[in-house]
Amino acid sequence: MTQAWRCTGLRWGEGGPELAWEGGRRSGLERGKRVAFAVLPTGVRTCVGARGNACPVLAEVSGRSTGARCEECARLDRAHSVAADTVADDPRPYRVYLAWFGPGMVKVGITAAERGPARLLEQGAVCFSRLACGPLMAARRAEELLRAALRVPDRIPYADKRAVRAGLPPLGERVAELAELHKRAVALDGWPESLERAPFRAVDHSGVFGLDGLPRMDGVVSELAAGGTVSGEVRAVAGPDLHLATARGLLVLDTRLMPGWELTAAARDEVTVPVRRSVETDVQDGLF
Template sequence: MTQLWRCAGLRWGDGVPVLAWEGGRCSGLERGKRVAFAVVAGGARSCVGARGHGCPARAGVPGRSTGARCEECARLDRAHSVAADTLADDPRPYRVYLAWFGPGMVKVGITAVGRGPARLLEQGAVTFSWLGRGPLMAARRTEELLRAALRVPDRIPYAGKRAVRAGLPPIGEREAELAELHTRALALHGWPESLERAPFRAVDHGAVFGFEGLPRTDGVVSELVAGGVVSGDVLAAAGPDLHLAAGRGVVVLDTRLMTGWALTTADRDDVTVPVREVGDAGAQEGLF
Protein backbone atom coordinates (compact mmCIF):
# COMPACT_ATOMS: atom_id res chain seq x y z
CA MET A 1 0.00 0.00 0.00
CA THR A 2 1.34 3.43 -0.96
CA GLN A 3 2.18 5.61 2.03
CA LEU A 4 0.68 9.08 1.93
CA TRP A 5 2.17 12.18 3.52
CA ARG A 6 0.68 15.57 4.35
CA CYS A 7 3.04 18.51 4.72
CA ALA A 8 2.71 20.80 7.75
CA GLY A 9 5.12 23.41 6.38
CA LEU A 10 8.77 24.41 6.50
CA ARG A 11 10.02 25.09 10.03
CA TRP A 12 13.14 26.88 11.29
CA GLY A 13 13.80 25.26 14.65
CA ASP A 14 17.27 26.25 15.98
CA GLY A 15 18.01 28.00 12.68
CA VAL A 16 17.89 24.74 10.69
CA PRO A 17 15.26 24.26 7.95
CA VAL A 18 13.09 21.13 8.12
CA LEU A 19 9.88 20.07 6.45
CA ALA A 20 7.30 19.09 9.06
CA TRP A 21 4.70 16.43 8.36
CA GLU A 22 1.35 15.70 9.97
CA GLY A 23 2.01 13.17 12.70
CA GLY A 24 5.12 14.90 13.99
CA ARG A 25 7.87 13.65 11.66
CA CYS A 26 10.37 16.03 10.06
CA SER A 27 12.72 15.90 7.07
CA GLY A 28 16.01 17.81 7.10
CA LEU A 29 16.65 20.20 4.20
CA GLU A 30 20.41 20.58 4.23
CA ARG A 31 22.07 21.74 1.01
CA GLY A 32 22.46 18.95 -1.51
CA LYS A 33 19.50 17.00 -0.09
CA ARG A 34 17.33 15.41 -2.76
CA VAL A 35 13.69 16.54 -2.63
CA ALA A 36 11.34 14.36 -4.67
CA PHE A 37 7.59 13.96 -4.25
CA ALA A 38 4.44 13.43 -6.28
CA VAL A 39 0.94 14.73 -5.69
CA VAL A 40 -1.52 11.85 -5.52
CA ALA A 41 -3.26 11.46 -8.86
CA GLY A 42 -6.98 12.19 -8.78
CA GLY A 43 -6.69 13.95 -5.44
CA ALA A 44 -7.80 17.43 -4.42
CA ARG A 45 -6.35 20.04 -2.10
CA SER A 46 -8.25 20.46 1.16
CA CYS A 47 -8.30 23.15 3.85
CA VAL A 48 -5.75 22.64 6.65
CA GLY A 49 -8.03 24.15 9.31
CA ALA A 50 -7.15 26.80 11.89
CA ARG A 51 -5.39 27.03 15.26
CA GLY A 52 -4.65 23.31 15.39
CA HIS A 53 -8.20 22.21 14.53
CA GLY A 54 -9.26 20.54 11.30
CA CYS A 55 -11.64 22.22 8.89
CA PRO A 56 -15.17 21.08 9.83
CA ALA A 57 -16.31 21.40 6.21
CA ARG A 58 -13.16 19.75 4.78
CA ALA A 59 -13.44 22.44 2.14
CA GLY A 60 -11.42 22.50 -1.05
CA VAL A 61 -8.88 25.29 -1.59
CA PRO A 62 -7.19 26.64 -4.75
CA GLY A 63 -3.80 25.28 -5.75
CA ARG A 64 -2.24 28.76 -5.85
CA SER A 65 -3.24 29.64 -2.28
CA THR A 66 -0.24 29.85 0.07
CA GLY A 67 -2.52 29.76 3.11
CA ALA A 68 -4.33 26.52 2.17
CA ARG A 69 -7.37 27.63 4.18
CA CYS A 70 -11.00 28.17 3.29
CA GLU A 71 -12.51 31.59 4.00
CA GLU A 72 -13.93 30.61 7.39
CA CYS A 73 -10.74 28.95 8.67
CA ALA A 74 -8.62 31.83 7.37
CA ARG A 75 -10.85 34.25 9.30
CA LEU A 76 -10.53 32.21 12.51
CA ASP A 77 -6.76 31.91 12.14
CA ARG A 78 -6.26 35.62 11.57
CA ALA A 79 -8.59 36.56 14.43
CA HIS A 80 -6.02 35.11 16.84
CA SER A 81 -2.93 36.63 15.24
CA VAL A 82 -0.86 39.60 16.37
CA ALA A 83 -0.98 41.00 12.84
CA ALA A 84 -4.75 41.42 13.12
CA ASP A 85 -4.43 43.76 16.13
CA THR A 86 -6.92 41.64 18.10
CA LEU A 87 -4.56 40.79 20.98
CA ALA A 88 -4.16 44.18 22.65
CA ASP A 89 -4.05 42.54 26.10
CA ASP A 90 -1.22 40.11 25.25
CA PRO A 91 1.09 40.33 28.30
CA ARG A 92 4.19 39.00 26.51
CA PRO A 93 7.07 41.38 25.73
CA TYR A 94 7.70 42.13 22.05
CA ARG A 95 10.62 43.28 19.94
CA VAL A 96 10.58 45.72 17.03
CA TYR A 97 13.03 44.89 14.24
CA LEU A 98 14.37 46.12 10.92
CA ALA A 99 14.89 43.41 8.31
CA TRP A 100 16.90 43.68 5.06
CA PHE A 101 15.99 41.50 2.06
CA GLY A 102 17.94 43.23 -0.71
CA PRO A 103 19.11 46.67 -1.84
CA GLY A 104 16.33 49.15 -1.04
CA MET A 105 14.17 46.41 0.50
CA VAL A 106 13.94 46.95 4.27
CA LYS A 107 10.86 46.34 6.38
CA VAL A 108 9.85 46.97 9.97
CA GLY A 109 8.06 44.37 12.05
CA ILE A 110 7.40 43.02 15.53
CA THR A 111 7.78 39.59 17.09
CA ALA A 112 7.36 38.11 20.56
CA VAL A 113 10.62 38.10 22.54
CA GLY A 114 10.14 34.41 23.29
CA ARG A 115 10.33 33.53 19.60
CA GLY A 116 13.87 34.84 19.23
CA PRO A 117 14.91 35.25 15.57
CA ALA A 118 12.44 32.61 14.27
CA ARG A 119 10.17 35.21 12.66
CA LEU A 120 13.09 36.64 10.69
CA LEU A 121 14.09 33.20 9.40
CA GLU A 122 10.48 32.46 8.46
CA GLN A 123 10.34 35.64 6.36
CA GLY A 124 13.67 35.00 4.65
CA ALA A 125 15.31 38.13 6.13
CA VAL A 126 18.92 38.22 4.94
CA THR A 127 20.10 40.68 7.61
CA PHE A 128 18.29 42.18 10.60
CA SER A 129 18.74 44.19 13.78
CA TRP A 130 16.51 44.71 16.78
CA LEU A 131 15.20 48.25 17.32
CA GLY A 132 13.53 48.01 20.69
CA ARG A 133 11.65 45.93 23.26
CA GLY A 134 8.47 46.54 25.23
CA PRO A 135 4.72 45.80 25.54
CA LEU A 136 2.80 44.77 22.43
CA MET A 137 0.94 48.03 21.86
CA ALA A 138 4.12 50.09 22.34
CA ALA A 139 5.87 47.89 19.80
CA ARG A 140 2.93 48.30 17.43
CA ARG A 141 2.96 52.11 17.80
CA THR A 142 6.70 52.15 17.07
CA GLU A 143 6.15 50.05 13.96
CA GLU A 144 3.52 52.53 12.77
CA LEU A 145 5.83 55.48 13.58
CA LEU A 146 8.55 54.11 11.29
CA ARG A 147 6.10 53.35 8.51
CA ALA A 148 4.76 56.91 8.59
CA ALA A 149 7.96 58.88 9.26
CA LEU A 150 10.50 56.87 7.27
CA ARG A 151 8.14 55.18 4.80
CA VAL A 152 9.43 51.75 5.78
CA PRO A 153 6.88 49.08 4.78
CA ASP A 154 5.76 46.22 7.01
CA ARG A 155 5.68 43.77 4.08
CA ILE A 156 8.05 42.86 1.25
CA PRO A 157 6.51 40.72 -1.57
CA TYR A 158 8.16 37.32 -1.99
CA ALA A 159 8.61 37.93 -5.71
CA GLY A 160 10.92 40.81 -4.86
CA LYS A 161 12.86 38.77 -2.29
CA ARG A 162 13.43 35.92 -4.72
CA ALA A 163 14.53 38.18 -7.55
CA VAL A 164 17.66 39.44 -5.74
CA ARG A 165 18.92 36.43 -3.78
CA ALA A 166 21.39 35.29 -6.46
CA GLY A 167 23.18 38.65 -6.62
CA LEU A 168 23.29 40.07 -3.10
CA PRO A 169 25.96 42.66 -2.20
CA PRO A 170 28.65 41.76 0.40
CA ILE A 171 27.70 41.56 4.07
CA GLY A 172 29.33 44.90 4.81
CA GLU A 173 27.14 46.72 2.30
CA ARG A 174 23.87 45.21 3.50
CA GLU A 175 24.76 45.91 7.13
CA ALA A 176 25.65 49.52 6.26
CA GLU A 177 22.27 50.12 4.61
CA LEU A 178 20.48 48.66 7.61
CA ALA A 179 22.64 50.64 10.07
CA GLU A 180 21.82 53.94 8.35
CA LEU A 181 18.09 53.31 8.66
CA HIS A 182 18.48 52.10 12.26
CA THR A 183 20.18 55.40 13.16
CA ARG A 184 17.41 57.42 11.54
CA ALA A 185 14.77 55.35 13.33
CA LEU A 186 16.30 55.90 16.79
CA ALA A 187 16.48 59.65 16.13
CA LEU A 188 12.73 59.95 15.55
CA HIS A 189 10.53 61.78 18.04
CA GLY A 190 7.39 60.07 19.28
CA TRP A 191 8.75 56.74 20.52
CA PRO A 192 6.53 55.24 23.26
CA GLU A 193 8.16 55.69 26.69
CA SER A 194 7.58 52.02 27.55
CA LEU A 195 9.69 50.81 24.62
CA GLU A 196 13.37 50.23 25.43
CA ARG A 197 15.56 51.12 22.44
CA ALA A 198 18.16 48.63 21.26
CA PRO A 199 21.63 49.40 19.82
CA PHE A 200 22.46 48.33 16.27
CA ARG A 201 23.70 44.75 16.14
CA ALA A 202 23.36 43.17 12.71
CA VAL A 203 22.62 39.47 12.35
CA ASP A 204 23.20 38.01 8.89
CA HIS A 205 21.45 34.87 7.58
CA GLY A 206 23.14 34.66 4.18
CA ALA A 207 25.23 31.63 5.15
CA VAL A 208 22.32 30.00 7.01
CA PHE A 209 20.13 30.24 3.91
CA GLY A 210 22.90 29.12 1.53
CA PHE A 211 23.01 32.25 -0.64
CA GLU A 212 26.77 32.21 -1.28
CA GLY A 213 27.23 31.36 -4.96
CA LEU A 214 23.51 30.79 -5.45
CA PRO A 215 22.69 30.67 -9.20
CA ARG A 216 19.90 32.78 -10.61
CA THR A 217 16.35 31.44 -10.55
CA ASP A 218 14.91 30.13 -13.82
CA GLY A 219 11.36 29.53 -12.63
CA VAL A 220 8.97 29.57 -9.67
CA VAL A 221 6.38 26.85 -9.00
CA SER A 222 3.01 28.57 -9.26
CA GLU A 223 0.91 25.69 -7.91
CA LEU A 224 0.81 21.94 -7.37
CA VAL A 225 -1.64 19.78 -9.29
CA ALA A 226 -2.93 16.24 -8.89
CA GLY A 227 -0.46 13.82 -10.42
CA GLY A 228 2.30 16.45 -10.57
CA VAL A 229 5.93 15.76 -9.64
CA VAL A 230 8.61 17.97 -8.08
CA SER A 231 12.18 16.71 -7.91
CA GLY A 232 15.49 18.52 -7.35
CA ASP A 233 18.50 19.06 -5.09
CA VAL A 234 18.37 21.75 -2.39
CA LEU A 235 20.61 24.72 -3.23
CA ALA A 236 19.22 27.10 -0.62
CA ALA A 237 16.31 27.48 1.80
CA ALA A 238 14.95 30.87 2.92
CA GLY A 239 11.66 31.58 4.62
CA PRO A 240 9.19 29.08 3.12
CA ASP A 241 11.18 28.79 -0.13
CA LEU A 242 13.37 25.99 -1.44
CA HIS A 243 15.74 26.75 -4.32
CA LEU A 244 16.09 23.45 -6.18
CA ALA A 245 18.51 22.36 -8.89
CA ALA A 246 16.11 20.51 -11.18
CA GLY A 247 16.34 19.13 -14.70
CA ARG A 248 14.79 22.30 -16.10
CA GLY A 249 17.14 24.67 -14.20
CA VAL A 250 16.91 26.35 -10.82
CA VAL A 251 13.32 26.26 -9.60
CA VAL A 252 11.91 27.89 -6.45
CA LEU A 253 9.26 25.96 -4.55
CA ASP A 254 7.21 27.84 -1.95
CA THR A 255 6.59 24.96 0.49
CA ARG A 256 3.32 26.56 1.60
CA LEU A 257 1.90 25.28 -1.69
CA MET A 258 2.49 21.70 -0.46
CA THR A 259 0.06 21.92 2.46
CA GLY A 260 -3.42 20.47 1.98
CA TRP A 261 -2.29 17.87 -0.61
CA ALA A 262 -1.80 14.13 -0.19
CA LEU A 263 1.79 13.43 -1.30
CA THR A 264 3.79 10.31 -2.01
CA THR A 265 7.23 9.34 -3.28
CA ALA A 266 8.07 10.34 -6.86
CA ASP A 267 8.79 7.62 -9.40
CA ARG A 268 10.62 9.94 -11.82
CA ASP A 269 13.13 12.79 -11.82
CA ASP A 270 11.21 15.77 -13.20
CA VAL A 271 9.16 18.90 -12.47
CA THR A 272 5.73 18.49 -14.04
CA VAL A 273 3.72 21.05 -12.04
CA PRO A 274 3.03 24.57 -13.42
CA VAL A 275 6.15 26.75 -13.30
CA ARG A 276 6.25 30.39 -14.32
CA GLU A 277 9.48 31.55 -15.83
CA VAL A 278 11.14 34.43 -14.02
CA GLY A 279 10.37 37.63 -15.90
CA ASP A 280 6.95 36.55 -17.20
CA ALA A 281 4.79 39.67 -17.45
CA GLY A 282 1.63 39.78 -15.40
CA ALA A 283 2.21 36.49 -13.56
CA GLN A 284 1.29 36.15 -9.90
CA GLU A 285 2.92 34.64 -7.60
CA GLY A 286 9.87 12.45 5.90
CA LEU A 287 8.81 11.93 2.43
CA PHE A 288 12.41 12.29 1.24
Protein backbone atom coordinates in the same frame (compact mmCIF):
# COMPACT_ATOMS: atom_id res chain seq x y z
CA MET B 1 -1.53 0.63 -1.20
CA THR B 2 0.48 3.81 -1.76
CA GLN B 3 1.67 5.42 1.45
CA ALA B 4 0.93 9.13 1.62
CA TRP B 5 1.92 11.97 3.94
CA ARG B 6 0.48 15.40 4.62
CA CYS B 7 2.93 18.29 5.01
CA THR B 8 2.25 20.93 7.67
CA GLY B 9 4.86 23.38 6.43
CA LEU B 10 8.50 24.41 6.71
CA ARG B 11 9.87 25.01 10.21
CA TRP B 12 13.07 26.77 11.27
CA GLY B 13 14.62 25.07 14.29
CA GLU B 14 18.02 25.13 15.95
CA GLY B 15 19.20 22.49 13.48
CA GLY B 16 18.11 24.50 10.43
CA PRO B 17 15.11 24.24 8.09
CA GLU B 18 12.87 21.17 8.16
CA LEU B 19 9.64 20.08 6.51
CA ALA B 20 7.09 19.06 9.14
CA TRP B 21 4.54 16.29 8.59
CA GLU B 22 1.33 15.27 10.30
CA GLY B 23 2.20 12.87 13.09
CA GLY B 24 5.28 14.84 14.15
CA ARG B 25 7.86 13.60 11.64
CA ARG B 26 10.47 16.07 10.31
CA SER B 27 12.65 16.02 7.19
CA GLY B 28 15.87 18.05 7.20
CA LEU B 29 16.58 20.37 4.27
CA GLU B 30 20.35 20.71 4.34
CA ARG B 31 22.10 21.81 1.16
CA GLY B 32 22.54 18.95 -1.28
CA LYS B 33 19.53 17.02 0.05
CA ARG B 34 17.35 15.44 -2.62
CA VAL B 35 13.69 16.49 -2.44
CA ALA B 36 11.35 14.29 -4.47
CA PHE B 37 7.60 14.02 -4.00
CA ALA B 38 4.43 13.54 -6.01
CA VAL B 39 0.83 14.55 -5.44
CA LEU B 40 -1.56 11.62 -5.52
CA PRO B 41 -3.21 11.42 -8.98
CA THR B 42 -6.66 11.39 -7.39
CA GLY B 43 -5.74 14.06 -4.86
CA VAL B 44 -7.76 17.11 -3.92
CA ARG B 45 -6.30 19.91 -1.82
CA THR B 46 -8.33 20.40 1.34
CA CYS B 47 -8.36 23.18 3.94
CA VAL B 48 -5.88 22.72 6.81
CA GLY B 49 -8.22 24.28 9.40
CA ALA B 50 -7.43 26.99 11.94
CA ARG B 51 -5.78 27.29 15.35
CA GLY B 52 -5.10 23.56 15.55
CA ASN B 53 -8.67 22.57 14.66
CA ALA B 54 -9.64 20.69 11.50
CA CYS B 55 -11.85 22.37 8.92
CA PRO B 56 -15.39 21.18 9.76
CA VAL B 57 -16.34 20.71 6.10
CA LEU B 58 -12.90 19.74 4.68
CA ALA B 59 -13.39 22.45 2.08
CA GLU B 60 -11.45 22.26 -1.19
CA VAL B 61 -8.92 25.08 -1.63
CA SER B 62 -7.00 26.46 -4.60
CA GLY B 63 -3.66 24.95 -5.53
CA ARG B 64 -2.26 28.49 -5.78
CA SER B 65 -3.19 29.48 -2.22
CA THR B 66 -0.23 29.95 0.13
CA GLY B 67 -2.57 29.88 3.13
CA ALA B 68 -4.21 26.51 2.35
CA ARG B 69 -7.37 27.63 4.20
CA CYS B 70 -10.96 28.14 3.17
CA GLU B 71 -12.50 31.58 3.71
CA GLU B 72 -14.05 30.74 7.07
CA CYS B 73 -10.94 29.08 8.54
CA ALA B 74 -8.78 31.94 7.28
CA ARG B 75 -11.06 34.38 9.09
CA LEU B 76 -10.85 32.38 12.32
CA ASP B 77 -7.07 32.14 12.07
CA ARG B 78 -6.66 35.89 11.58
CA ALA B 79 -9.03 36.59 14.48
CA HIS B 80 -6.24 35.42 16.81
CA SER B 81 -3.29 36.82 14.88
CA VAL B 82 -0.85 39.37 16.27
CA ALA B 83 0.26 40.15 12.72
CA ALA B 84 -3.33 41.02 11.75
CA ASP B 85 -3.56 43.49 14.65
CA THR B 86 -6.46 41.61 16.24
CA VAL B 87 -4.72 40.79 19.55
CA ALA B 88 -4.25 43.64 22.05
CA ASP B 89 -3.90 41.95 25.43
CA ASP B 90 -0.84 39.72 24.93
CA PRO B 91 1.29 40.25 28.08
CA ARG B 92 4.54 39.00 26.53
CA PRO B 93 7.33 41.44 25.63
CA TYR B 94 7.72 42.18 21.93
CA ARG B 95 10.70 43.25 19.88
CA VAL B 96 10.62 45.85 17.12
CA TYR B 97 13.08 45.06 14.33
CA LEU B 98 14.35 46.20 10.93
CA ALA B 99 14.78 43.45 8.32
CA TRP B 100 16.84 43.76 5.10
CA PHE B 101 15.94 41.64 2.06
CA GLY B 102 17.86 43.41 -0.70
CA PRO B 103 19.04 46.87 -1.78
CA GLY B 104 16.31 49.36 -0.88
CA MET B 105 14.16 46.58 0.57
CA VAL B 106 13.91 47.06 4.35
CA LYS B 107 10.81 46.49 6.45
CA VAL B 108 9.83 47.12 10.06
CA GLY B 109 8.12 44.44 12.11
CA ILE B 110 7.44 43.11 15.58
CA THR B 111 7.84 39.64 17.05
CA ALA B 112 7.45 38.08 20.49
CA ALA B 113 10.81 38.30 22.28
CA GLU B 114 10.62 34.62 23.28
CA ARG B 115 10.70 33.59 19.60
CA GLY B 116 14.25 34.87 19.11
CA PRO B 117 15.21 35.08 15.40
CA ALA B 118 12.56 32.56 14.25
CA ARG B 119 10.23 35.16 12.73
CA LEU B 120 13.10 36.66 10.71
CA LEU B 121 14.13 33.24 9.39
CA GLU B 122 10.51 32.48 8.46
CA GLN B 123 10.31 35.70 6.43
CA GLY B 124 13.59 35.12 4.63
CA ALA B 125 15.29 38.21 6.09
CA VAL B 126 18.87 38.24 4.82
CA CYS B 127 19.98 40.66 7.54
CA PHE B 128 18.25 42.26 10.53
CA SER B 129 18.75 44.33 13.67
CA ARG B 130 16.55 44.83 16.69
CA LEU B 131 15.30 48.34 17.48
CA ALA B 132 13.51 48.08 20.81
CA CYS B 133 11.65 45.80 23.21
CA GLY B 134 8.57 46.27 25.39
CA PRO B 135 4.77 45.83 25.60
CA LEU B 136 2.83 44.78 22.50
CA MET B 137 0.81 47.96 21.99
CA ALA B 138 3.89 50.16 22.45
CA ALA B 139 5.73 48.02 19.88
CA ARG B 140 2.82 48.54 17.50
CA ARG B 141 2.96 52.31 17.96
CA ALA B 142 6.70 52.27 17.19
CA GLU B 143 6.05 50.21 14.06
CA GLU B 144 3.51 52.77 12.88
CA LEU B 145 5.90 55.61 13.73
CA LEU B 146 8.55 54.19 11.39
CA ARG B 147 6.05 53.56 8.62
CA ALA B 148 4.81 57.14 8.77
CA ALA B 149 8.06 59.02 9.45
CA LEU B 150 10.55 57.00 7.40
CA ARG B 151 8.19 55.36 4.89
CA VAL B 152 9.41 51.92 5.90
CA PRO B 153 6.84 49.25 4.92
CA ASP B 154 5.71 46.42 7.19
CA ARG B 155 5.47 43.94 4.30
CA ILE B 156 7.58 43.08 1.26
CA PRO B 157 6.15 40.69 -1.37
CA TYR B 158 7.86 37.31 -1.59
CA ALA B 159 8.23 37.72 -5.36
CA ASP B 160 10.42 40.78 -4.72
CA LYS B 161 12.50 38.95 -2.11
CA ARG B 162 13.15 36.02 -4.47
CA ALA B 163 14.13 38.25 -7.37
CA VAL B 164 17.18 39.68 -5.57
CA ARG B 165 18.58 36.70 -3.63
CA ALA B 166 21.10 35.87 -6.34
CA GLY B 167 23.86 38.48 -6.59
CA LEU B 168 23.30 40.25 -3.28
CA PRO B 169 25.75 43.05 -2.41
CA PRO B 170 28.62 42.26 0.00
CA LEU B 171 27.92 41.94 3.71
CA GLY B 172 29.43 45.34 4.47
CA GLU B 173 27.06 47.12 2.08
CA ARG B 174 23.90 45.52 3.41
CA VAL B 175 24.94 46.13 7.03
CA ALA B 176 25.71 49.78 6.22
CA GLU B 177 22.27 50.30 4.68
CA LEU B 178 20.59 48.72 7.69
CA ALA B 179 22.76 50.69 10.15
CA GLU B 180 21.86 54.03 8.53
CA LEU B 181 18.13 53.31 8.80
CA HIS B 182 18.52 52.11 12.40
CA LYS B 183 20.27 55.40 13.23
CA ARG B 184 17.46 57.45 11.71
CA ALA B 185 14.81 55.31 13.43
CA VAL B 186 16.13 55.61 16.99
CA ALA B 187 16.59 59.37 16.54
CA LEU B 188 12.88 59.93 15.84
CA ASP B 189 10.72 61.81 18.31
CA GLY B 190 7.60 60.08 19.54
CA TRP B 191 8.97 56.72 20.65
CA PRO B 192 6.75 55.11 23.34
CA GLU B 193 8.42 55.53 26.74
CA SER B 194 7.72 51.92 27.72
CA LEU B 195 10.03 50.63 24.97
CA GLU B 196 13.68 49.99 25.74
CA ARG B 197 15.78 51.02 22.73
CA ALA B 198 18.34 48.47 21.47
CA PRO B 199 21.78 49.31 20.03
CA PHE B 200 22.50 48.41 16.42
CA ARG B 201 23.69 44.84 16.00
CA ALA B 202 23.35 43.23 12.59
CA VAL B 203 22.55 39.53 12.31
CA ASP B 204 23.16 38.09 8.84
CA HIS B 205 21.41 34.95 7.56
CA SER B 206 23.02 34.56 4.13
CA GLY B 207 25.13 31.65 5.38
CA VAL B 208 22.20 29.99 7.13
CA PHE B 209 20.10 30.28 3.97
CA GLY B 210 22.92 29.14 1.66
CA LEU B 211 22.79 32.25 -0.54
CA ASP B 212 26.53 32.57 -1.22
CA GLY B 213 27.09 31.77 -4.89
CA LEU B 214 23.39 31.13 -5.51
CA PRO B 215 22.62 31.37 -9.24
CA ARG B 216 19.61 33.20 -10.59
CA MET B 217 16.37 31.26 -10.53
CA ASP B 218 14.92 29.97 -13.79
CA GLY B 219 11.36 29.79 -12.55
CA VAL B 220 8.92 29.52 -9.66
CA VAL B 221 6.47 26.67 -9.00
CA SER B 222 3.11 28.40 -9.31
CA GLU B 223 1.01 25.58 -7.85
CA LEU B 224 0.90 21.87 -7.14
CA ALA B 225 -1.63 19.70 -8.92
CA ALA B 226 -3.01 16.15 -8.74
CA GLY B 227 -0.46 13.76 -10.24
CA GLY B 228 2.26 16.42 -10.34
CA THR B 229 5.88 15.71 -9.38
CA VAL B 230 8.65 17.86 -7.91
CA SER B 231 12.21 16.57 -7.77
CA GLY B 232 15.44 18.46 -7.20
CA GLU B 233 18.50 19.09 -5.05
CA VAL B 234 18.39 21.74 -2.34
CA ARG B 235 20.66 24.69 -3.19
CA ALA B 236 19.26 27.18 -0.66
CA VAL B 237 16.37 27.64 1.76
CA ALA B 238 15.16 31.15 2.64
CA GLY B 239 11.95 31.75 4.54
CA PRO B 240 9.42 29.25 3.14
CA ASP B 241 11.25 28.97 -0.20
CA LEU B 242 13.23 25.98 -1.44
CA HIS B 243 15.70 26.78 -4.22
CA LEU B 244 16.01 23.47 -6.07
CA ALA B 245 18.40 22.40 -8.83
CA THR B 246 16.12 20.42 -11.15
CA ALA B 247 16.04 19.03 -14.67
CA ARG B 248 14.22 22.26 -15.61
CA GLY B 249 16.83 24.58 -14.07
CA LEU B 250 16.95 26.29 -10.69
CA LEU B 251 13.35 26.47 -9.49
CA VAL B 252 11.87 28.01 -6.35
CA LEU B 253 9.18 26.07 -4.50
CA ASP B 254 7.21 28.02 -1.92
CA THR B 255 6.55 25.28 0.64
CA ARG B 256 3.33 27.03 1.69
CA LEU B 257 1.85 25.41 -1.44
CA MET B 258 2.36 21.92 0.04
CA PRO B 259 -0.09 21.71 3.00
CA GLY B 260 -3.52 20.33 2.17
CA TRP B 261 -2.27 17.78 -0.37
CA GLU B 262 -1.63 14.07 0.08
CA LEU B 263 1.96 13.49 -1.04
CA THR B 264 3.94 10.38 -1.80
CA ALA B 265 7.48 9.51 -2.89
CA ALA B 266 8.20 10.45 -6.50
CA ALA B 267 8.86 7.59 -8.89
CA ARG B 268 10.74 9.74 -11.44
CA ASP B 269 13.29 12.55 -11.35
CA GLU B 270 11.28 15.32 -13.00
CA VAL B 271 9.17 18.40 -12.42
CA THR B 272 5.67 18.17 -13.91
CA VAL B 273 3.80 20.80 -11.86
CA PRO B 274 3.04 24.26 -13.33
CA VAL B 275 6.10 26.55 -13.36
CA ARG B 276 6.15 30.28 -13.97
CA ARG B 277 9.36 31.04 -15.82
CA SER B 278 11.56 33.78 -14.41
CA VAL B 279 11.55 37.00 -16.37
CA GLU B 280 15.31 37.14 -15.66
CA THR B 281 16.10 34.40 -17.54
CA ASP B 282 19.08 8.17 -3.94
CA VAL B 283 17.86 6.27 -1.33
CA GLN B 284 14.77 8.02 -0.06
CA ASP B 285 13.77 8.72 3.53
CA GLY B 286 10.00 8.68 3.31
CA LEU B 287 9.37 11.33 0.66
CA PHE B 288 13.06 12.16 0.41
